[in-house]
Amino acid sequence: MRLIRLGFLLSAGLLAGFVEAREYRYSDAHLHYVDFFQESAGMDVLLQRMDEAGVDHVMFSGIPVAKKWHEDEPKRPRYYAGDDAAAYWYSATDVLIAHAYKQVPEAQRYRFHPFLSGFNPNDKNSDSHIRRMLELDPGLWQGIGEIFTRHDDLTSLIEGSTPRANNEAMTRVYHLAAEYDLPVMLHSNITSKRERNPLYLQEIEEPLRNHPHVRFIWAHAGTSMEIHRHQEKLDFLFDTLARMLESYPNLYVDLSWTMLRPYLTDKHGKPDPKWVELVGRYPDRFMIGSDVVGRFDSMGECMQGFDRFLDALPEDVAHKVARDNFLSILPRKVQKSLPTSR
Numbered sequence: 497m498r499l500i501r502l503g504f505l506l507s508a509g510l511l512a513g514f515v516e517a518r519e520y521r522y523s524d525a526h527l528h529y530v531d532f533f534q535e536s537a538g539m540d541v542l543l544q545r546m547d548e549a550g551v552d553h554v555m556f557s558g559i560p561v562a563k564k565w566h567e568d569e570p571k572r573p574r575y576y577a578g579d580d581a582a583a584y585w586y587s588a589t590d591v592l593i594a595h596a597y598k599q600v601p602e603a604q605r606y607r608f609h610p611f612l613s614g615f616n617p618n619d620k621n622s623d624s625h626i627r628r629m630l631e632l633d634p635g636l637w638q639g640i641g642e643i644f645t646r647h648d649d650l651t652s653l654i655e656g657s658t659p660r661a662n663n664e665a666m667t668r669v670y671h672l673a674a675e676y677d678l679p680v681m682l683h684s685n686i687t688s689k690r691e692r693n694p695l696y697l698q699e700i701e702e703p704l705r706n707h708p709h710v711r712f713i714w715a716h717a718g719t720s721m722e723i724h725r726h727q728e729k730l731d732f733l734f735d736t737l738a739r740m741l742e743s744y745p746n747l748y749v750d751l752s753w754t755m756l757r758p759y760l761t762d763k764h765g766k767p768d769p770k771w772v773e774l775v776g777r778y779p780d781r782f783m784i785g786s787d788v789v790g791r792f793d794s795m796g797e798c799m800q801g802f803d804r805f806l807d808a809l810p811e812d813v814a815h816k817v818a819r820d821n822f823l824s825i826l827p828r829k830v831q832k833s834l835p836t837s838r
């Protein structure tokens with residue numbers, strides 16, 4: 497009898513422990529298959545890292561610019577900010593993405609969600625280019641982005657003028673996105689490195705207001721590591737974002753790395769109750785990502801870095817943020833085709 501009771505207590509205890517530790521499956525809502533030189537560690541590595549990290553789905557995008565190796569520079573740069581050489585709009589990035597996607601074993605393809613990004617956001621011909629690409633591979637593309645507009649020093653390194661999310665060329669792209677039911681991921685910094693106010697907010701707010709039928713994913717909610725190097729933390733971000741989520745039901749927020757710290761958690765990883773409440777208030781509007789660029793070894797660490805924050809959310813909300821919210825903004829046709837277990 498005693499033995500049985502002990503056995504019961506043990507299994508009940510184990511069960512309780514098991515229930516407490518949540519296990520997350522992830523969608524990486526922000527992934528670049530190639531880097532700023534259009535190079536990649538390749539599909540075999542990516543698939544392996546996804547499996548190791550519990551990443552079921554990825555937003556699968558290129559990088560819309562290529563960084564030049566200029567003869568004035570003493571060595572080949574390793575990153576866009578590595579030297580003074582310019583970057584230029586590079587449409588072939590999408591050829592690389594389409595090719596890589598077609599190499600994914602058929603049974604694994606539903607896990608990859610290709611986004612088209614290789615166009616010049618300053619050119620009013622870009623929507624025609626995107627339409628041609630969509631028609632070239634019908635049904636392949638599931639979103640547009642990451643589109644680089646205001647993006648730290650990259651903005652001034654890109655040849656030509658600074659792209660704004662609210663310019664005429666992008667307006668045409670948003671109409672196209674609505675026509676094809678494609679979500680749009682935008683990198684549009686909320687401010688410059690030095691201005692302690694939402695200097696560029698209008699540029700993202702205008703399309704949110706004018707294109708209610710387009711689902712926008714705002715990369716890092718307009719923050720960046722470069723801004724934080726100068727300002728540490730944007731005091732106005734929380735209230736601004738809370739207001740925007742309320743005003744624009746078509747706004748979705750990518751929480752990848754520059755949001756995790758210093759906003760969602762402090763430097764010890766402790767979740768900020770204010771942000772926990774905000775994410776809980778809008779359970780369908782936030783998603784997480786790694787923002788890895790061509791190399792995938794840090795993917796697991798990036799995604800699991802969110803676990804403590806996710807643990808602070810109600811369980812159903814946590815799973816949505818970890819995986820399902822990204823899937824819910826994909827074209828309706830794609831959502832219907834996903835296996836029911838996803």
Ligand SMILES: [Zn+2]
Pocket residue numbers: 526528642715787
């Ligand atoms: Zn990115």
